[in-house]
Amino acid sequence: MSTVLALSGSPSGTSRTVAAVRGALDLLADRGYQVRHVAVRDLPAAELLAADTRHPQISGVLTEVAQADGVIIATPIYKASYTGVIKALLDVLPQHGLRGKAVLPLATGGTLAHLLAVDYALRPVLAALGARHVVSGTFLLDSAFVSGPAEPGHPPLRYGLAPDAELRLTDAIAEFAAALPAPSLDDEVAALTNR
């Protein structure tokens, strides 16, 4: 079994970053990978800020990271960097918590001016966590997303990916999959028959 865990760090309940993660994980599931997503905002905040790694939900995520073959680190760009939300979780990973894993950085942002934030801000953190196989990062602008239905005066309930963003994500996933152990034949067949 080849497994991929996505960690997303938007504080938003209607997150474009989560829409990108869902798109990425759907593509991986279609290839036969076992996929899971943890939105850091759903973890117990006080315990996370206190680095309480004995809390069952937090220790559960740490175990999932340890067992994953590949990890997607997804974050909106805030103030020209990754969010504090994703960093709070990265900070409780063991010193070499990403060693031996393929890692796909995924970022969303409002301006192309911060396109390189993945490289100058996130990559050094991933390297410090022992990640040596970090594939090309994907940066998706807000314009790469389409809105779901919204009540007047409220944000959309959910975002989807515009077609060109889907194409870019497909390319990124192909590169990421090449860095992952191949799924078992059984998992590939199950993915094909579930389509």
Ligand SMILES: Cc1cc2nc3c(=O)[nH]c(=O)nc-3n(C[C@H](O)[C@H](O)[C@H](O)COP(=O)(O)O)c2cc1C
């Ligand atoms: C507090 C805050 C700070 C932001 N700072 C930046 C920034 O420095 N550069 C940028 O490109 N976008 C910035 N943005 C825009 C978000 O990165 C962008 O809208 C992103 O798609 C939001 O992702 P989400 O819907 O998953 O939260 C900021 C947004 C917020 C709310």
